[in-house]
Structures are given as structure tokens and as C-alpha cells.
Amino acid sequence: MPVLWLILxxxxxxxxxxxxGRLRVTSAGAERPHSLxxxxxxxxxxxxxxxxxxxxVVWLLVQPMLVDRQVTAGLGEGAVPxxxxxxxxxxxxxxxxxxxxxxxxxxxxxAGDADAMSAADSDVRSLLGEAGVALGSDVxxxxxEAAQDYRAMxxxxxxxxxxxxxxLAVGGLVWGVAQSNRDFRARNAVETGIRMIxxxxxxxxxxxxxxxxxxxxxxxxxxxxxxxxSKFFGSFTWxxxxxxxxxxxxxxxxxxxxxxxFIALVVAVPIGLFAAVxxxxxxxxxxxxWAKPLLEVLAGIPTIVYGLFALLTVGPLLLTVFxxxxxxxxxxxxxxxxxxxxxxIMLIPFVSSLSDDIINAVPQSLRDGSYGxxxxxxxxxxxxxxxxxxxxxxxxxLLAASRAIGETMIVxxxxxxxxxxxxxxxxxxxxVTAKIVSQLTGDADFASPEAxxxxxxxxxxxxxxxxxxxxALYIVRKYREQYE
Amino acid sequence: MYDAPLxxxxxxxxxxxxxxxxxxxxxxxxxxxxxxxVELQDKTVTxxxxxxxxxxxxxxxxLNRMNDTIDIxxxxxxxxxxxxxxxxKRVDPVQLRAKVGMVFQKPNPFPKSIYxxxxxxxxxxxxxxxxxxxxxxxxxxxxxxxxxxxxKDRLHAPGTGLxxxxxxxxxxxxxxxxxPEVLLMDEPCSALDPIATAQVEExxxxxxxxxxxxxxxxxxxxAARVSQKTAFFHLGHLVEYGExxxxxxxxxxxxxxxxxxxxxx
Numbered sequence: 001m002p003v004l005w006l007i008l009x010x011x012x013x014x015x016x017x018x019x020x021g022r023l024r025v026t027s028a029g030a031e032r033p034h035s036l037x038x039x040x041x042x043x044x045x046x047x048x049x050x051x052x053x054x055x056x057v058v059w060l061l062v063q064p065m066l067v068d069r070q071v072t073a074g075l076g077e078g079a080v081p082x083x084x085x086x087x088x089x090x091x092x093x094x095x096x097x098x099x100x101x102x103x104x105x106x107x108x109x110x111a112g113d114a115d116a117m118s119a120a121d122s123d124v125r126s127l128l129g130e131a132g133v134a135l136g137s138d139v140x141x142x143x144x145e146a147a148q149d150y151r152a153m154x155x156x157x158x159x160x161x162x163x164x165x166x167x168l169a170v171g172g173l174v175w176g177v178a179q180s181n182r183d184f185r186a187r188n189a190v191e192t193g194i195r196m197i198x199x200x201x202x203x204x205x206x207x208x209x210x211x212x213x214x215x216x217x218x219x220x221x222x223x224x225x226x227x228x229x230s231k232f233f234g235s236f237t238w239x240x241x242x243x244x245x246x247x248x249x250x251x252x253x254x255x256x257x258x259x260x261x262f263i264a265l266v267v268a269v270p271i272g273l274f275a276a277v278x279x280x281x282x283x284x285x286x287x288x289x290w291a292k293p294l295l296e297v298l299a300g301i302p303t304i305v306y307g308l309f310a311l312l313t314v315g316p317l318l319l320t321v322f323x324x325x326x327x328x329x330x331x332x333x334x335x336x337x338x339x340x341x342x343x344x345i346m347l348i349p350f351v352s353s354l355s356d357d358i359i360n361a362v363p364q365s366l367r368d369g370s371y372g373x374x375x376x377x378x379x380x381x382x383x384x385x386x387x388x389x390x391x392x393x394x395x396x397x398l399l400a401a402s403r404a405i406g407e408t409m410i411v412x413x414x415x416x417x418x419x420x421x422x423x424x425x426x427x428x429x430x431x432v433t434a435k436i437v438s439q440l441t442g443d444a445d446f447a448s449p450e451a452x453x454x455x456x457x458x459x460x461x462x463x464x465x466x467x468x469x470x471x472a473l474y475i476v477r478k479y480r481e482q483y484e
Numbered sequence: 485m486y487d488a489p490l491x492x493x494x495x496x497x498x499x500x501x502x503x504x505x506x507x508x509x510x511x512x513x514x515x516x517x518x519x520x521x522v523e524l525q526d527k528t529v530t531x532x533x534x535x536x537x538x539x540x541x542x543x544x545x546x547l548n549r550m551n552d553t554i555d556i557x558x559x560x561x562x563x564x565x566x567x568x569x570x571x572x573k574r575v576d577p578v579q580l581r582a583k584v585g586m587v588f589q590k591p592n593p594f595p596k597s598i599y600x601x602x603x604x605x606x607x608x609x610x611x612x613x614x615x616x617x618x619x620x621x622x623x624x625x626x627x628x629x630x631x632x633x634x635x636k637d638r639l640h641a642p643g644t645g646l647x648x649x650x651x652x653x654x655x656x657x658x659x660x661x662x663x664p665e666v667l668l669m670d671e672p673c674s675a676l677d678p679i680a681t682a683q684v685e686e687x688x689x690x691x692x693x694x695x696x697x698x699x700x701x702x703x704x705x706x707a708a709r710v711s712q713k714t715a716f717f718h719l720g721h722l723v724e725y726g727e728x729x730x731x732x733x734x735x736x737x738x739x740x741x742x743x744x745x746x747x748x749x
Binding site: 284383388 | 548550553555578579580581582583585586587588590592593594595596604605608609655658659662
């Protein structure tokens with residue numbers, strides 16, 4: 001039974017349960033039940049859906065893993081030909097199994113034939129070709145057998161899946177309806193259920209983060225198995241070559257990242273902060289009403305558009321001033337300065353909108369106090385409001401910094417691709433993120449250090465931005481109470 | 485009636501400091517102050533009393549143009565300080581506020597050290613030429629604010645770390661440090677306990693020797709204790725203004741009497 005049908009059945013049962021639960025308390029008599037009738041309905045519906053859907057999700061995740069393991073174990077040593085790997089053979093198995101499914105559903109063969117056919121007396125490859133599944137080579141008997149096993153196990157699994165899910169749903173329905181009498185505290189039960197749903201949502205977010213970190217850690221570990229960490233952290237050269245003998249020192253990339261981020265912050269922090277001060281302290285309500293959304297539009301522009309802006313506008317503009325015809329410091333349009341300036345522009349709304357919120361949170365009483373002593377507006381801002389808002393502003397700047405460090409598209413377009421250690425901001429450089437992209441795009445062999453280095457780079461970046469974020473939160477928390 | 489002798493001689497010797505004539509205040513469409521005319525004397529404590537929302541704080545904030553910071557607020561009529569119109573175009577509200585200091589309902593020390601809180605006004609107005617001058621001004625202000633003995637050993641601790649009563653006295657010290665001529669106090673004791681209130685009231689009485697003090701209060705006992713003159717506001721009107729002892733013992737207007745005896749408010 002397809003999963004969609006299963007979901008619809010469970011939903012139908014839930015609706016039925018809702019109505020049954022409601023009816024059972026409303027028709028029970030004149031005495032008022034503990035909770036409103038809808039709560040009894042929701043209680044039953046929740047008891048139908050929660051276990052059934054949970055089981056469905058778990059089953060969908062676990063079944064492929066189990067089937068794969070079983071089939072792999074059944075393949076044995078001889079099934080893997082010279083020059084191939086178990087992984088490749090398994091993907092063959094899956095393709096053949098999928099092809100048989102297609103063939104059966106198109107009526108080319110019967111389900112019984114598919115289970116009974118053997119590689120010796122039928123041409124599986126041409127049969128599957130007819131069904132639209134192209135195979136690279138003839139199907140070996142082991143693979144066909146494994147594919148048949150695979151199909152058998154999956155169809156058994158699917159049958160049991162449907163059975164278990166429907167049984168759980170019906171069980172929940174019976175349980176919920178049985179509970180629905182006047183004294184049952186359905187309202188509290190629903191409350192618990194809602195708490196569980198919210199908790200589940202929060203845990204999914206957290207678990208995903210942990211999953212990402214774990215996958216990074218695993219691959220980083222693999223990288224350090226094939227490439228020494230001392231060279232990764234100790235070398236000042238970045239020259240990957242997929243043929244071997246590459247030198248993968250992180251410093252040129254890290255330097256490029258930090259240099260570009262630094263320029264971006266030098267642009268974004270003063271402008272963003274002044275914009276925030278203007279908007280929150282000086283601008284009238286009308287000005288604010290259109291200037292603030294406009295500034296926030298800037299935050300909504302995709303970074304690739306900023307990248308194009310860097311490549312087509314800012315780079316050539318800088319080149320006319322600092323290039324060969326001008327001061328002669330710049331060789332090409334792509335440079336640290338180009339990327340830094342554009343990234344700075346990208347960060348302005350980020351800094352200004354965060355700072356604006358923080359400045360608005362400074363209590364009016366402090367402003368009144370300062371004005372009451374005869375201070376002007378700018379004196380008040382400089383000496384009272386900004387000091388009071390400083391921790392929050394520092395937090396905003398650090399958050400902006402971690403965005404700058406993680407930014408990719410602007411760098412790809414604006415900064416060039418040369419990994420070098422240079423102090424000249426008009427040189428082309430590259431960053432960690434840009435190199436992660438270039439190492440993983442294309443037909444990379446995922447076992448080579450040149451591809452795996454991307455994970456080590458990603459991990460380094462993750463640790464840096466995580467550190468910055470934690471530090472920002474720490475600063476914000478530590479000084480937050482000062483003016484409360 | 486003889487229990488509270490009128491301090492007539494004391495009061496009449498003082499000249500007019502602030503004079504208001506036909507003042508109207510609007511918050512957008514709302515007419516908050518209607519036809520208020522009053523003359524406040526120098527070296528006198530004047531109390532503004534009245535039920536919540538009667539406009540006494542609004543009127544107080546007109547006296548140093550604090551209402552300018554509220555966009556929708558509009559003031560009409562004439563208010564003059566020492567005979568000069570404070571709403572004249574040539575008047576700089578910032579300079580005016582240096583002359584007419586203000587203390588607020590909630591203590592609002594800046595997130596700075598105690599010393600810097602008090603030195604804030606003198607610094608922005610350039611009252612001290614040297615560090616020693618500034619030290620002297622700060623000490624004098626803190627002594628006037630009756631808080632010097634409590635904070636002299638920790639002048640560089642944050643002002644926000646003081647207790648509520650100490651914070652309010654710090655704010656008063658901060659206000660007197662700029663040497664204002666008039667001190668406006670908007671319910672300065674509403675956030676304080678009785679002991680801190682007593683200290684602040686004592687302080688107000690001392691301040692009278694140098695300044696003209698205007699205090700808004702909800703406590704009629706407080707008005708009776710600290711003020712020489714009292715103005716009663718009701719629904720945006722100034723109902724009655726006169727000697728404190730007369731207002732509390734023999735009010736002319738029936739509304740004043742009802743408020744004082746607790747029948748309206």
C-alpha cells in the first residue's frame with residue numbers, strides 16, 4: 001500500500017476519532033464534562049495520529065537500512081567483481097530491483113515472473129531497457145538474485161508497515177474513545193500533547209544541527225587520515241591538484257576570509273550604526289515608515305545579486321581608479337577590496353536593523369534624564385544611549401562578522417580564485433567558503449584529500465563562526481541588565 | 485486652623501520666577517491643559533496636586549520644554565522665566581533645560597559610574613576647567629543630594645548598583661550639579677519607601693534656600709509637608725492655587741475640598 005494512502009487512512013481515522021470522542025461526551029448526559037467537547041475530540045485524534053505517524057516515519061527510515069544490510073550480507077565475497085566496490089554492486093542491485101518494479105507495473109512481466117526469473121534463461125538487461133531502465137552491463141546471476149531478495153524484503157516490509165501503522169491508529173482510536181467520559185481531563189491531555197509536539201519541533205532543529213556537525217566531524221576525521229593535520233594547519237601554501245602531490249595549507253584561505261570580512265565590517269559597522277542612530281533617534285515617524293522597510297529590502301537581496309554587482313559594477317569602477325590607468329595598485333576587477341566593499345553593503349541592513357532594535361530598547365527615561373540636564377541630542381546619543389546599548393551593538397557586530405565569514409557568492413564573483421597571502425587589499429584572494437565550493441563541485445573523488453579537505457575547511461569555519469556567535473551571546477547576556 | 489500658621493512673610497518676600505499665562509497643551513486631538521495661568525515664586529517649593537491624568541505632569545514638562553521631545557505635543561500661551569518667554573524662537577531648549585533641571589518619577593541613573601553620572605551635566609556645559617574643579621562640583625552636588633556619605637568610597641561603582649532611594653538622590657544630585665535655577669520634580673518619591681521618601685523630602689526643603697522647586701505629587705501629606713504653595717489641577721484646569729496651609733485647611737473651591745478629603749480622585 002503506498003505511503004500516501006496510508007497517511008490518508010490515518011487522517012480519516014483521526015477525523016472519525018475526533019467526531020466519536022466529541023459525540024461520546026456530549027451525548028453522555030446533562031452533567032457538564034470536565035473539558036470542552038472539542039478537547040475530547042482532539043484527544044482522540046492525537047492518539048490516532050501521534051503513534052501511527054511516528055511509527056511510519058521510523059519505519060520509513062529504518063526499513064531501507066535493514067534491507068540494505070540483509071542484501072549486502074547475502075551477496076557474499078564472490079559477487080563483487082575485480083575493480084568494483086560493494087557500493088557500486090549495491091547500486092546495481094537497487095537499479096535492477098527498481099527496473100523489475102517498473103516492468104511489473106507496465107505489464108511487461110508478471111510479478112511471479114519477476115520473482116522466478118533467472119539470469120541464465122532470460123535477458124534481463126534488454127527487458128529492463130524496454131521498461132526504461134538502462135543498465136551499463138549484463139546482469140550477473142548474483143545481482144539478479146540479490147535484486148529479487150531486495151524486492152521480496154521490501155514488499156514484505158511494506159505490508160507489515162501498513163499493518164502496523166493501521167493497527168496503531170485503530171488502537172489509538174479505541175483507547176481514546178474509551179477514555180472519553182465526563183471525568184476524563186481531556187484538556188490536560190491535549191495540553192501535554194501540544195507540549196510534546198512543540199518539543200519534537202525543537203528537538204528536530206537541534207538534532208539536525210548535531211547531525212550536521214557529526215557528518216562534518218566524520219569527514220574531517222577521514223581527511224586527517226589521508227592528509228597530516230600538521231601540514232593543514234602549518235603550511236602557508238594552497239595548491240590542490242587532483243593528480244596528487246597537492247599542498248593544502250589553510251592559512252592563505254583563512255587570511256583571505258578574515259581580510260575580506262574585516263573590510264566588510266569596516267564598511268558596514270559605521271554606516272549601519274549611523275543609519276540606525278538616525279532612524280531611531282532623529283528620523284520623524286514618516287521618514288521612518290518608509291526608510292526602514294527600504295533598508296530591509298537591501299537585506300532581502302540574494303547574495304548572488306550582490307555578487308553580480310561586485311563583478312559588473314564595483315570591480316570595474318575600482319579598476320578605473322586603482323588599476324593600471326589610475327594608481328596602478330590593482331591588476332584586475334576581482335580583489336579583496338571589491339568583495340569587501342560589496343559584502344559591507346550587504347551587511348549594512350543587518351547591522352542597522354539589529355542596532356536599531358537595540359537602541360530602541362534603551363529606556364526613554366535615560367533620554368529624558370539626559371535632555372532634562374540640558375544635553376543636546378548628539379550628546380545624549382554619544383554619552384548615554386550608545387554606552388547603554390553597547391553590549392547589544394557589539395553582539396550585532398559579531399553576528400555580522402560571522403555572516404561575513406560564511407559568505408560565499410560575493411567572494412566567488414568579487415574576490416578572485418587565487419589563494420595567496422598578501423597585504424595589498426587590491427590583490428585577488430580567495431576565502432575558505434569559495435574553496436569549499438571549488439573543491440566539491442565537479443566530479444570529485446570523495447576519497448581523495450583534495451575533496452575531503454572541504455570538510456576540514458567547513459569544520460574550521462563552523463568552529464570560528466560558532467565561537468563568534470557564542471561570544472556575541474555571552475557579551476549580550478553579560479551586560480544586558482545594566483540599564484534595567 | 486491655628487495649628488498651621490501661614491508663612492506669609494517668608495513667601496511674599498520672594499519674586500516671581502516662572503509665570504504662565506493662558507497655557508493650552510494638546511496631545512494630538514486631546515486638549516490636556518486648559519487655560520492655566522500661574523505664577524511660581526523663587527526660593528519656594530510649589531506642589532502640584534490632583535488626580536491622575538489631570539495634567540499636572542504635562543504642565544510641569546512644559547516649564548522646561550521637555551514636551552518638545554514628543555512629536556504630537558503642541559503648547560500654546562505664554563510661559564516666561566525671569567520675564568523672558570521660553571517658547572520664543574530664539575530660545576535654545578537645551579540651554580533652557582540647563583537652567584530648569586528636572587528629576588523624574590523613576591530613578592534613571594545613566595549606566596555609568598556614580599561620579600560620571602554627576603559629572604555628566606557639568607561636563608557637557610563646561611562648568612569645570614580642571615579635574616580638581618570637577619571633583620569639587622561632584623562632591624558639592626553629592627553633599628547637596630544628601631548621599632555623599634554613602635557613596636564617597638565608591639564613586640567609581642556603577643550608579644545603577646545603588647538602592648532605589650539612593651538612585652533617586654543621585655539623580656537629584658545630578659540635577660543640582662548643573663546649577664539650575666529651577667528644579668522640577670515629577671513625583672520624585674513615588675518609587676521610594678518611606679525612609680527614602682523622608683530623606684528626599686528633607687533634601688527638597690534644603691534645596692529651597694537656593695532654588696525654586698516645583699514638585700508633582702500624589703501624596704497630599706507630602707505636599708503639605710514640603711511645599712509653601714500648592715496648585716490643584718483637575719481635568720486639565722488649574723482649579724485653585726494658593727498658600728499650602730490655606731489650600732489644605734480652607735480651600736475656596738468645592739472640588740479642591742472634595743479632592744483633599746478624598747471624595748474625588
